[in-house]
Amino acid sequence: MSSRFSAEQMRQYLRMYLVIGSVNCREEPVRVVKEALAGGATLVQFREKGPGALTGAPMLELALQIQVACRLAGVPFIVNDDIDLALTIGADGVHIGQDDALASVVRYQIGDRILGVSAHTVEEAKIATRQGADYLGIGPIYPTISKDDAHAVQGTGIIQEMRKQGIELPMVGIGGITPERVSDVITTGADGVAVISAITQATNVRKTVELINRKVNQASMGV
Numbered sequence: 659m660s661s662r663f664s665a666e667q668m669r670q671y672l673r674m675y676l677v678i679g680s681v682n683c684r685e686e687p688v689r690v691v692k693e694a695l696a697g698g699a700t701l702v703q704f705r706e707k708g709p710g711a712l713t714g715a716p717m718l719e720l721a722l723q724i725q726v727a728c729r730l731a732g733v734p735f736i737v738n739d740d741i742d743l744a745l746t747i748g749a750d751g752v753h754i755g756q757d758d759a760l761a762s763v764v765r766y767q768i769g770d771r772i773l774g775v776s777a778h779t780v781e782e783a784k785i786a787t788r789q790g791a792d793y794l795g796i797g798p799i800y801p802t803i804s805k806d807d808a809h810a811v812q813g814t815g816i817i818q819e820m821r822k823q824g825i826e827l828p829m830v831g832i833g834g835i836t837p838e839r840v841s842d843v844i845t846t847g848a849d850g851v852a853v854i855s856a857i858t859q860a861t862n863v864r865k866t867v868e869l870i871n872r873k874v875n876q877a878s879m880g881v
């Protein structure tokens with residue numbers, strides 16, 4: 659089974675994918691999300707992880723506030739890692755990695771909600787496809803400050819390799835992506851970019867998201 663969305667719709671959602679948790683933000687996370695949505699973020703992932711991450715009721719409250727902001731903007735809301743949280747609050751989907759629950763089991767648990775899976779190799783991408791993933795997160799493309807246990811930097815070559823080897827699933831590049839790097843990520847075959855710090859640490863979140871969106875559009879049109 660795949661999600662309620664077509665692959666083409668999924669590709670559109672992946673274009674400017676904000677990944678965010680309170681740990682990543684200099685200012686109030688809900689405000690950052692609202693600014694990013696105003697700038698045209700197309701998908702939002704709640705990733706409450708790392709030193710000082712919220713737990714319990716405060717974490718739930720933040721998730722709900724971000725979900726409401728996404729609903730009002732008509733943008734799907736994805737939960738990272740925590741399937742129970744996603745099901746409890748009625749999120750639009752989940753993102754899991756290779757060290758998280760098995761994708762085929764998660765697909766069964768979440769029905770036709772969106773399922774994103776991290777893949778670092780062509781083999782992992784093939785397995786995730788068979789197990790019902792709707793999209794792949796490929797990274798880290800560049801060095802990242804936002805994930806302590808990130809794999810070795812892969813460069814855009816991994817995206818090119820995945821496409822060359824016949825991986826057709828919608829795909830997003832992640833890790834160290836800045837507006838200047840968007841073009842290379844898209845032209846090598848990604849449908850979009852997933853970004854934490856370049857947005858959450860930006861002095862102007864809305865303008866940064868607008869710029870990334872513009873770069874994704876230009877690169878996908880070959881401009």
Ligand SMILES: Cc1ncc(COP(=O)(O)OP(=O)(O)O)c(N)n1
Pocket residue numbers: 675677703705707738739753754755756757758774775776794795796797805830832852
């Ligand atoms: C869009 C996207 N791609 C990759 C990841 C990383 O997932 P994972 O490997 O499970 O690592 P954590 O984010 O859970 O630390 C992601 N979250 N989103």
Ligand SMILES: Cc1nc(C(=O)O)sc1CCOP(=O)(O)O
Pocket residue numbers: 677776795796797798799801802803804805808809832833834835852853854855856
């Ligand atoms: C959450 C995450 N996953 C990665 C992977 O390689 O799978 S890299 C990463 C962190 C991305 O944050 P930033 O945009 O600040 O580099």
Ligand SMILES: [Mg+2]
Pocket residue numbers: 738739753754755758
């Ligand atoms: Mg994970």
